[in-house]
Amino acid sequence: KAGVTQTPRYLIKTRGQQVTLSCSPISGHRSVSWYQQTPGQGLQFLFEYFSETQRNKGNFPGRFSGRQFSNSRSEMNVSTLELGDSALYLCASSLLTGGEAFFGQGTRLTVV
Amino acid sequence: LAKTTQPISMDSYEGQEVNITCSHNNIATNDYITWYQQFPSQGPRFIIQGYKTKVTNEVASLFIPADRKSSTLSLPRVSLSDTAVYYCLPGTGGFKTIFGAGTRLFVKA
Numbered sequence: 001k002a003g004v005t006q007t008p009r010y011l012i013k014t015r016g017q018q019v020t021l022s023c024s025p026i027s028g029h030r031s032v033s034w035y036q037q038t039p040g041q042g043l044q045f046l047f048e049y050f051s052e053t054q055r056n057k058g059n060f061p062g063r064f065s066g067r068q069f070s071n072s073r074s075e076m077n078v079s080t081l082e083l084g085d086s087a088l089y090l091c092a093s094s095l096l097t098g099g100e101a102f103f104g105q106g107t108r109l110t111v112v
Numbered sequence: 113l114a115k116t117t118q119p120i121s122m123d124s125y126e127g128q129e130v131n132i133t134c135s136h137n138n139i140a141t142n143d144y145i146t147w148y149q150q151f152p153s154q155g156p157r158f159i160i161q162g163y164k165t166k167v168t169n170e171v172a173s174l175f176i177p178a179d180r181k182s183s184t185l186s187l188p189r190v191s192l193s194d195t196a197v198y199y200c201l202p203g204t205g206g207f208k209t210i211f212g213a214g215t216r217l218f219v220k221a
Binding site: 004035042043045091092100101102104105 | 153
């Protein structure tokens with residue numbers, strides 16, 4: 001079956017702009033979570049959605065937001081981009097609870 | 113949330129068995145322990161999950177003592193392609209809120 005798909009794979013944005021990243025989970029998975037990975041901070045949890053509702057949120061400023069659609073696809077948005085937002089953004093999907101999370105290849109965001 | 117402690121890095125040679133131990137002293141009663149592998153610029157990949165005693169799959173074994181305050185990932189006969197970062201994650205649910213720094217395994221020829 002198809003894995004988790006993230007688009008775009010690479011993105012370059014300018015400071016102050018906003019960006020929207022997309023994640024299509026594995027068919028049948030209703031939980032989608034987002035992570036930011038940087039060399040200095042490692043993998044950091046952003047938020048998790050289940051059935052269109054945000055269930056958990058990490059310690060990120062309000063510039064980071066997300067949503068999930070009825071087909072379980074999810075988007076995350078970052079407004080007023082800063083240089084420090086340059087990172088690999090990873091999305092993972094899983095069945096209800098427990099078990100393994102399947103990660104996408106990520107979106108590499110570069111803010112210049 | 114259970115905090116984990118893993119070695120920052122480990123070196124090994126091809127064909128050897130590698131054991132990576134993770135400490136999770138305040139693991140919750142209903143937490144499972146999940147291990148992930150990550151290659152550069154890729155998302156983490158599930159390796160194995162367990163609750164107690166020993167779990168084995170085609171890739172690795174996971175040993176969890178009775179007190180569950182630690183777990184050991186065992187990779188038999190590693191190859192160069194096993195060079196990666198390995199994360200130990202206690203918790204429930206598919207998502208994991210705290211990945212930690214992981215263990216960087218470097219396999220040499």
